[in-house]
Amino acid sequence: MSTLTVKPAAAQTSKRRGEPGRIVSRTVVALSSCYAVLLLTVVNAISEAVDVSAFGDSQTVRTLLTLLAICFLAISVVISTVVITNTYSIITAGRVNDIARRRLLGSSARNERKHIAVDGLTTGVLGTVIGSATGALLSWGTVSYATAQGFLDLQGRQIFTPGIAVPCVAIVLCTWWAAWRGSRGVLQVSPIQGLGVASLASGGSSSGQKTGMVSMVITGCGLVVLVAAALLGTRSEFAVLLGLMGGTVTVIGFIGAAHRLIPGFYKLCDRIIPQRFIGLLASRNLQRYPLRTSRASLGVVMSVAVVTMFVVALAGLGELLKSSYGGLENEQEASVILNMINIIVLFLISFSIIISAIGMCNSIALNTQLRQREIGLMRVLGQSSRDSAAVIYSEAARMALGSAVLGLIMGTVFGWVGLQSSMGSVFESVSYVPLSIPPLFVLTVLIAASVLTVLSALAPSRRALSVPPIQAISSVG
Amino acid sequence: MVSRATNVSRVYGEGASAFYALRDVSVEFHRGEFTAIMGPSGSGKSTLMHVLAGLDAPTHGSVTLEGTELVGLGDDALTETRRLHMGFVFQAFNLAPTLNVLENIRLPHSLGRNKTAYDSAWENHLVNRLGLESLVSHRPDELSGGQQQRVALARALVGKPSVVFADEPTGNLDIRTGREVLSLLSSLAREQNYSVVMVTHDATAASYADRVLFLADGQISRDIQRSSPEQISNIMLSEVMD
Numbered sequence: 001m002s003t004l005t006v007k008p009a010a011a012q013t014s015k016r017r018g019e020p021g022r023i024v025s026r027t028v029v030a031l032s033s034c035y036a037v038l039l040l041t042v043v044n045a046i047s048e049a050v051d052v053s054a055f056g057d058s059q060t061v062r063t064l065l066t067l068l069a070i071c072f073l074a075i076s077v078v079i080s081t082v083v084i085t086n087t088y089s090i091i092t093a094g095r096v097n098d099i100a101r102r103r104l105l106g107s108s109a110r111n112e113r114k115h116i117a118v119d120g121l122t123t124g125v126l127g128t129v130i131g132s133a134t135g136a137l138l139s140w141g142t143v144s145y146a147t148a149q150g151f152l153d154l155q156g157r158q159i160f161t162p163g164i165a166v167p168c169v170a171i172v173l174c175t176w177w178a179a180w181r182g183s184r185g186v187l188q189v190s191p192i193q194g195l196g197v198a199s200l201a202s203g204g205s206s207s208g209q210k211t212g213m214v215s216m217v218i219t220g221c222g223l224v225v226l227v228a229a230a231l232l233g234t235r236s237e238f239a240v241l242l243g244l245m246g247g248t249v250t251v252i253g254f255i256g257a258a259h260r261l262i263p264g265f266y267k268l269c270d271r272i273i274p275q276r277f278i279g280l281l282a283s284r285n286l287q288r289y290p291l292r293t294s295r296a297s298l299g300v301v302m303s304v305a306v307v308t309m310f311v312v313a314l315a316g317l318g319e320l321l322k323s324s325y326g327g328l329e330n331e332q333e334a335s336v337i338l339n340m341i342n343i344i345v346l347f348l349i350s351f352s353i354i355i356s357a358i359g360m361c362n363s364i365a366l367n368t369q370l371r372q373r374e375i376g377l378m379r380v381l382g383q384s385s386r387d388s389a390a391v392i393y394s395e396a397a398r399m400a401l402g403s404a405v406l407g408l409i410m411g412t413v414f415g416w417v418g419l420q421s422s423m424g425s426v427f428e429s430v431s432y433v434p435l436s437i438p439p440l441f442v443l444t445v446l447i448a449a450s451v452l453t454v455l456s457a458l459a460p461s462r463r464a465l466s467v468p469p470i471q472a473i474s475s476v477g
Numbered sequence: 478m479v480s481r482a483t484n485v486s487r488v489y490g491e492g493a494s495a496f497y498a499l500r501d502v503s504v505e506f507h508r509g510e511f512t513a514i515m516g517p518s519g520s521g522k523s524t525l526m527h528v529l530a531g532l533d534a535p536t537h538g539s540v541t542l543e544g545t546e547l548v549g550l551g552d553d554a555l556t557e558t559r560r561l562h563m564g565f566v567f568q569a570f571n572l573a574p575t576l577n578v579l580e581n582i583r584l585p586h587s588l589g590r591n592k593t594a595y596d597s598a599w600e601n602h603l604v605n606r607l608g609l610e611s612l613v614s615h616r617p618d619e620l621s622g623g624q625q626q627r628v629a630l631a632r633a634l635v636g637k638p639s640v641v642f643a644d645e646p647t648g649n650l651d652i653r654t655g656r657e658v659l660s661l662l663s664s665l666a667r668e669q670n671y672s673v674v675m676v677t678h679d680a681t682a683a684s685y686a687d688r689v690l691f692l693a694d695g696q697i698s699r700d701i702q703r704s705s706p707e708q709i710s711n712i713m714l715s716e717v718m719d
Contacts, residue, residue: 276590277591281573284575284576285575288575374573374574377570378573378584378588379556380559381565381588382557382559382585382589383556383588384553384556384557384588386553387590468532468533469532470527470532470533
């Protein structure tokens with residue numbers, strides 16, 4: 001059965017260890033800079049085209065589009081920064097033995113950290129160059145195609161502006177910072193650990209707990225403002241400004257307190273859904289490193305929330321229009337426009353979805369690798385290989401489905417409050433706008449989350465089971 | 478007889494570079510008997526334990542547990558055999574870090590999806606006997622090394638195994654705690670009538686055993702009855718000097 005060749009396999013795993021994180025980080029950076037360039041050039045192209053055609057107020061269109069682009073760019077940069085921070089912090093945890101050994105031989109902690117930060121800077125620059133070049137090529141191709149087909153007439157105006165450099169530089173800096181922040185674990189490694197088997201303590205430091213408290217209070221305040229906006233929405237359409245403010249404050253607070261709120265939400269789900277022993281193991285694994293779990297989930301939560309917000313708001317608006325102008329020809333026209341907006345939003349958020357999916361897959365892969373010894377112990381003590389894989393799948397399912405559901409809930413709240421605060425006072429017959437959640441949309445999100453579960457657990461569970469249990473137990477680190 | 482290896486060889490690699498970790502080893506282990514396997518690093522003592530426990534398949538030969546042949550069994554069958562009939566105590570990293578003491582003790586039972594009967598009275602007895610009453614809800618990282626090994630011992634014994642495999646169980650402990658764990662291991666073996674197979678290179682630890690096997694270059698070089706640490710050390714030294 002287990003005709004193992006010990007040495008080559010061991011050499012392979014240690015060789016593999018440095019690479020996956022780096023490739024993932026570079027891919028994420030490249031994707032997010034490609035997205036930035038693509039988004040800004042397309043916005044430029046549309047603005048210029050509107051300008052040329054002298055159709056409507058071009059300045060308003062440009063401002064509106066730019067604002068929208070900045071919002072979506074900010075979301076994607078935040079998500080990719082979180083993903084990269086997580087990658088570096090897990091890699092650092094996996095390299096504790098190496099680092100301790102070098103510390104023992106006389107390398108300073110600062111030096112070790114500088115190493116990782118330089119790696120982050122290289123990743124940032126390389127990824128951004130590749131990504132923005134690809135983005136530029138793509139948008140140039142799209143614009144020339146559209147021009148050749150006659151959809152677009154720019155009359156020789158430029159779509160590439162110096163402003164495109166701003167997000168690119170921001171992405172490089174964010175990657176650099178992410179590597180620095182993620183490598184903080186190095187400071188906890190003492191040289192003496194080089195003599196034995198070392199591990200990192202969990203990432204919940206006391207200062208982290210405090211910022212968590214402050215952020216939770218901010219989240220609470222944001223929610224209060226959102227309620228106020230919904231109530232005020234019955235009287236005045238200016239409530240939408242209050243709603244915008246409340247939404248922004250809530251999101252900022254949520255990001256700050258994510259390491260408590262997201263694992264807390266998963267715990268709540270565990271309470272509601274009865275679980276067996278495999279589920280218990282998976283859930284404990286997720287609760288063990290709350291910071292890692294929240295960083296792996298945050299991107300999915302945010303992107304699902306954004307899509308849901310638009311879907312719920314527009315579906316509600318559709319119902320509102322139907323009840324007010326029911327049966328009129330305009331209704332058909334309105335629903336076409338609403339669907340178009342949904343598709344555009346989905347397109348805009350697609351890069352963020354991909355980046356956060358990559359982040360979640362990577363987090364599960366690296367975490368499983370770090371837990372190789374534990375998996376080996378379980379196998380020796382009598383866990384079947386099927387059950388070992390089931391724990392990894394269960395963990396992935398909890399994360400993917402849990403964050404999708406959390407995103408759906410948050411997006412629904414934001415979407416309804418947004419609609420209520422802007423439209424609650426417009427129609428005399430309605431003071432509270434209808435809450436409409438398209439079931440097909442919810443189903444699609446849940447199916448996508450299930451696909452993500454399988455994608456993220458497939459390779460790690462196979463790799464984990466390919467290592468014979470005795471080797472997992474006897475190998476150090 | 479509980480566990481038996483007959484003409485077992487374990488070869489790594491092939492042809493000229495082939496390395497014999499075990500070379501035609503035949504040995505039996507009996508109920509109620511505490512056996513120590515000694516030998517220098519690379520002598521094959523860990524490989525012998527892994528083969529006996531069904532964690533590694535021998536290249537040649539036969540391994541049985543309670544009369545059942547282990548060689549050729551599928552992974553699931555081997556896993557179940559380990560869970561139901563064997564107990565394990567390792568040098569370190571014995572316990573699942575996310576589970577508390579009681580959950581760790583029940584781990585093999587839980588891993589079997591609670592299919593077999595579980596003797597709670599026996600669990601209670603072990604917890605008391607090993608002095609773990611006040612620790613049942615603690616996590617492993619809140620325990621000392623000696624406490625962790627006692628939890629591992631309770632976990633190994635709670636399923637009433639035929640044989641307990643211990644791999645350097647006192648390697649990470651101070652002398653007094655190590656002695657405590659060893660005397661528990663040996664007295665419980667006699668009381669409960671199971672077999673203990675312990676791999677060690679510590680002569681003092683081996684002196685707690687009823688029987689000491691010496692391995693050198695993948696072969697059993699000596700098989701002696703209970704001896705003092707001095708006698709065991711002398712044999713070890715003479716093996717190395719040869």
